[in-house]
Structure formats: structure tokens, C-alpha cells
Amino acid sequence: MRQFILWICGGSKVDRRYLGVLGLIALVTLGLPVLGLGPLANTPLGLDGFQVNLVGQVMAFALLAMAHDLVWGYAGYLSLGHGLFFAIGGYLIGMHMIKLSYAGETGVPTFLDYMGLTEFPAYWGGFEHFGYAFIAILVLSALVSFVIGFLAFRSRVVGVYFAILSQAFVYVSMLVMSRSDTGFGGNNGIADFQTLLGLSLGSIEFRVAIATVSALVLMIALIGLRRLTTGPLGKLLIGIRDDEDRLQVLGYETLWVKTGVWCLSAMLAAIAGLLYVPQIQVASPQLLSPIFSIEIAVWVAIGGRGYLYGAIIGAILVNIVKFWLTRFMPELWPFILTGSVLFVVVVLRNGLIDPGPLFTRAKALLPRRLKREKT
């Protein structure tokens, strides 16, 4: 048993907080079918479709945040453009569902009709098969991230440069996708999905299923990434974050490590998009809005970067508060978000997962550093 736990923890030590988060996700994975579909469904404890949906969306966001943390927390590259990969997953799975609902029929959705097309363009071919769509999502996200990552890392774009550059990419993609003649419904995006893998999107069965799958994927990804980051690759990444020059002098070709991790993160983000879009039933340029991409970084910063489970906690907390506030006090939400970002960034600089700076605040804050520089 201990062997198994150690395998899960991926190191020689047992990490209780990590195991706690993992246990929480496992609980969600098991609890969703029981509370949403099982015998408890119609009791006060049970969850209705809306609540199941919320849990599922939060799980998808947590996966996205973890993918982001892999790049920011470990390799030290802040991406403000992860929404791009998230949207790739979302749009492609949307294409799959649309194509599926038109299988065996003639005619095209309105947004293609608007462009004057009477049948699906060639690049829609094969999207009626889920397997094809899934592989397309992985390949396309890997390809796009490879081009961006390779170009950026090769010319040694670092720090804020990289952050803004990734933001520029997502911004430009949003502009492109907002145009009606791009072929993806413009500002409204693509919607009117019917079924996915044989289940109707509106049914409670589907909602429970996709939320459970989201939690399951999150759990598997967490274990996988944990083992990856506690292994040699994780050491290499932290080395890149802390002193890349030294690593290069030691003979490591950091370009390929960075590019590889960046692509892995992008593919995970795309999978998160795949899980997210069937739950909200629309893929629109909203996914590509720069603010959403910055929010991803905010989840990670608030939860705690450099710990995979920190990103998960951040995503879950922020999104629960957001769902709750935007429902009851929408005006207040931006102020709360601003306040919590400033609080975390200035006071709790390692995120909620590490409350240390809160207690050593007097020492950590300005006066001492000022004095040191002056003398």
C-alpha cells in the first residue's frame, strides 16, 4: 500500500497536501454518479443537472489551470494565451458534434449557409467520427503550440515578452474567429449541438457522464504530471526556471525541453476545452478573449504556482466564487477578483497553498530590501 502511495506521489516522500487534493478529486469522481444519477439523486443531498454541470466545468477549468501551471510554475514561462489551446479543443469538438448532427442529411448549419456554402468545406471531412476529432484536437494543438513555442524559445523570448506575445496570439485569434467569414460562426460561435457519443447533451445522464469524465481525466493528469515533475524532467524544468544559462552551460539543450513541455501543456489545455464545450454547449470567441486567458494565470497565481495541486485549488476556488457572485452580485465580481489578485500577488506571493509569507510578512516586505539596497 505504501508502495502504491509512493508511486502516486512520484517521489520518495509522501506529500499529504497533494494526496488530499487527489482524494478530493477522487471523491468528486465517485460522488457525481452517486449524487447525480444514483439512488440519492432525488433526495435533498442529490445534485440537479445545473449543479452537476457546474462541477464538471470547474473540473475542466482545473485541468486547464494545471496545464498552465506546468509551464509557469515549473518552466517559469508565464503564458497569457492558454485560452488559444483551450479554444482549439472546444471548437474542434464543436465541429464534431455539428457534423454528427448533420450526418446523413444534406444541408449545412446557418453559419456556413451564411457564407454561401451548400455543403461542408473539405476541412470538415472526417469530423463525424469522434476518434478523428480527438486526434485532430491533439495534433492541431500540438502543431500550433509547437510553432509558437519554437519561434519564441528559439529567439530566447523570455519573461514578460513571452507573456505578452502569447497574449497577442490569443488576441489575434479572437479577432480572426470573430469574423463571420472565417467559417466558425463569427461572434456567436458554433452552437446547436445535439449529441456526443450517443448521449443527448441536455440529458442528466450526459451531464453526469461528462462531469465524471472531466474529474477522472483531471485525476489521471494530476498523477501523470506529478510523476513527471518529480522525476528528472521536473528537475530540468525547475533548472530552466531558476537559471537557464547555467543549465545550457552544463550541456542541456533547453530549447527542446521547453518546447516539449509547452506542447504537452497545450495538448492538456485542448483536452480541457474538449471537456468544457459540450457542457456549456457553445464554442465562441469568448474562449479566446484575452481576459479569459489572463484569468487562467490568475487561478494559478491564487492557488499557488509550482505545485500542480495549487493550480487545481486556485481554479476550483476562484470559479466557485465566480459562479456564485456572478449569479447573485455580478457588479461585485470584478472588484473581488481585483482584490484577491492584489492580495495574493503583494502579500501571499506563493499563493494560497503557501501561507508562509503572511506570517513572515514584516520581514519579507519592503523596508529590509530597501535598506539593503541603500547601504
Added chain:
Amino acid sequence: MHVLVGTVCSGKLFFVHNKGQVMRRRSLNMPGAIVRVCALLFLAASSAVAQPVSEPWDMAQVVKVWCSGDRDARIASFQSLLEDVVEADGPARQWAANLIVQYRDGNLSCAQDTGYIPAGDQFLDVVTGNLVEVIPDDAATPFLNIPLRRALSPFASAVQLVAAEAPENRLRAAQGLARTLGDVPPTLIERIYQQEQNNQVAAVLEGVLVPALLGSGDADAQLRAINTLAGNATRKSRATLDNFLAQEPAALSGPVRTAAESARSSVHWVIQVSEAMTVAYHGLSYGSVLFLAALGLAIIFGLMGVINLAQAEFVMLGSYATWFVQEALRALAPGLLEFYLFIAIPFAFLVPALVGAFMEWSIVRHLYTRPLLTLLATWAVSLLLINLVRVTVGTQNLSFLTPEYLKSGFTVFGEFSVTWSRLLSIFFAGITLIGTLFVLYRTRFGLRMRATTQHRQMAGCVGVSTRRTDAMAFAFGSGLAGIAGLALSTIYNVNPTMGTSLIIDSFIVVVLGGVGSVLGTALAALGIGQLNAIIEPLYGAVASKVIVLLAVILFIQQKPNGLFPRKGRR
């Protein structure tokens, strides 16, 4: 005949009294209908007396043709009337113009050997010039069918063009002619064109005349038209010449073709040059906006390595400060309202500068070692500013007064014209560039700033208070953004989210220009502005953003540190 008029109008005292003036022009404000009737009579009389009555002025004949002649006869009559009108002087013109307009409007009633037009509550016998109370029972309005009406209206327009006093009436007539020239001979239009004094009317007439002359088949007329076109280098002239040259060769005589070709090439050249100038000007205008927005960003980034994502919101604050100054002036000193843009300069600078200083003091200085977290913190501040403004002022676009002196523009060359409000933003950019260079290179603060930018520890060693320099530079950069907001206020939509699209563009400018280099920022802003201005008309705004981004990414593959990399160790 004078006597006749006298008797007819003798009951109306003021006519006799004002006779001379009526003779001069109709511009007098005399009691309407009666004066017009009397004037009409008088004009008819005087024209009949002053000059020999030519064939169409034989009113009986004219009325006969107009009432019952066939279509060709009527058109011939219109034409000869028009010819005479062009030759005639004032009074005769008025008379003919009134007659033809009344005819067009269906007010002429035909009776036995004569016709009547309404004159006040009476009727005027056009042949005898007598006023009658009632018209004979058998008088009937001649039926004008649609082809005839169509043929008539150009003549009516042409006559009005000659006779009407008010330029706006002539303009309307010319525009009527511009729709169709019908059977009006181009040579007559040319005569009218030569007599025309008003530029606007002449311009419209030119548009009528030139195609007519070109189509007339007469080499002299064609040459004259080509000359007119060559003197007026517009897109329309070029199209006209192109169409003219596209005819089959046989239709054109040698000299005409040569003249048309040389005129076409000169017009084409002028258009090309003015098009290039327009693109360059648009690029300059957009580039100056980018420069203003990016300058503060570049200074702060160069000094502290911090990207201030709230920079765009400082632009917004600058615009709002300008708006508040405008509203305050409207309430307190309306006389100065025209100059609010200049009065607002210190406010547009100080408000963002103070907010920036506060932000630096409360947030940014705790994060100098962690630039990525600063990015998030400044983003949070930008979100806060947007929502504060949204809650306090509202989300609607602010309305800015455009001062009279900024409303128009002037034509520089060919079709290239310049608007004052855009010129003002370029002017602000230039002043800001000079001012910033002055601050950087001619003041102690600038010296400290440059020293800290070059080598923070070394500057600290020789006694520069780097923290205070940082704080001041942050405030200075924020204030520059405010100036950008001021310059934008008359040419952009000002609302709480106006900055969001600006920040990425400005950052790209900073990356391209090289961190912390003022001249690099200026050059990069102008370059990106030009690129945008060239691409946007061809492929659209989105494509221009995509292409600019890709171009910049390819550029930094070659020069990772921008156009003007920072010298020295890092």
C-alpha cells in the same frame, strides 16, 4: 408695352415705387406674388421691346407648339428658347425661366391661340400679357406624357441654371442636369458653364459638360473637355478619360487621342501620388497614436522591466480627465470651451500620473524582483480602473465637443486632404516626443532615469536614489499615457474599455523598438502605423493585425532585442 405694364400694375402702389429695383434683381424682399407677377409682366414687355422678337418669342407660335405640336417640334422649341435665353440678359431670362417651369409643372392652360399661367389669384395671358380673372372654359392643360416630361426637364433645368439668382437654386438645377442631359446641346451647356460664377455649381456643371463634350464627336470640343479634365485630377476624371480612351480607335482623331492619353497619364500620376500621401498620412496618424500610448510603456519597461498592463487604462483616464475639464468649462467658463483641449493638458497628464504614483507606491514597488507577478497585479489594477469608471461614470461613449477650428481640413494635393483633428494628434505626438527627449537628456531627473536604466546597481552606487527614480518615472510614464488619451479624445470612441485593444499594439511597438529607447519607440510606432495603413484598405483590419503580429515575430527572430537594443552589460 411699358405703359401697358403701368396700367396693369398701377393699382399696386409699391410696384411703381419699386420698379427700378425689381428690374435689377429678384433678390429684393418684396411682397411675393404681386411683385413677381408685375416683374414678370415687365420683363416680358421689356424683352419684347428691347430686342427683336425672334421666332420662338412669338408667343402665339410658342404656345401653339407647346400645346399641340408633336414631340420633335416641342423639343426644337425648347431648344431654341434655351439658345435665346443664353444670349439674352436678365429680364428675358426670368420670363422664359418662369414660363418653362410653369409648363413643366403643368400650370400652363392652353386656350384658343393663347395660353394662361397662374399669376397670384389671377391668370396671365402669355401672348398678350394681359391679366385675366378667369380663363376661358375650353382652356385645358396640355397632356405631357412621360417621355415628353423626361425630354423637357433638362431644358427646364438648363433655363433655371441661367436664370435663377440664388446659388442653391442653380446648384439644384445643375444637379438635375447631372442626372441626364437629354437633348440639350453640349455647346449651350458650355456657354452656361463659362458664364457661371459659383464654384460649386461650376464643379457640378463640369461633371455634366465634360462627358457631353467628349461624346459630341467634335474634335475641338473634345480637346476642351480633355483640358478641363487634366486640370481637375480626380478619380472621376481618370475614369472618364479611361472610358473615353476605351472607344474604338476609329472614333478618335489623332491629336485628340494623344491629348487624352497625356491628360490621363498626368491625372493618373497625381492620383497615385495623392493616394500614396493619403496612406502615409493615415499611417502617420495611427503611428502617432501608437507612439503616445507606447512611450510611457517603453520608459517604464526599460527602467524597471515591468510591463504595466494598466497603461491603456491610464490612456482612458487621460480621456476622462479631458472630458471632465470640458464639462467644468461648459459649466463655469463657456467662453473658454473652445480651447478645452489645451486647458486639459495639465489635467490629462496629472490625473494618470497621480494614480500611477499611488499604484507604484502601493503595489509595484513590492514586486520589482517578480516581473511576472507585476504583470498580473497591473492587470488587476486595470480591471479595477475599468470597473471604477464603469460604476461611477457609466459605460456609454463620452461625447466630446469638436472645436470649430478643428472641424474642417484642407486639401494639400490632388485628392489628398488633411483634417485638423488628426493633425492635432500628430502635433501632440511630436510635442510629446520633444518634451520626453528634453526631460530625458536635459534634466537631472532624466539623467538619473537613464543611469538607472543602464545599470541599476552602479547608479545606486554613485548616489542615485533608484527607488525614487523608479517612482517618478512610473508617474511620468503614466502621465504620458494620459496625454495619449487627450489626443485620442476627439478621434476615438471614449469609453471605459477603450484601452483594451491598445495595450497589445503598444507592447508590440515596445518590443519592436527596443526596450527603453524613445527614438526606437517612435520609429517602431511609425513603422507599424504605416504597415497598418497600407494593409488595412487592402485586406481589412483583422488581417492587418495578424500580418503585423507575424511580421514582428519574424523580425524578432532576427533581432531579438528590437531595432535599438540596449547597449551594455545586463
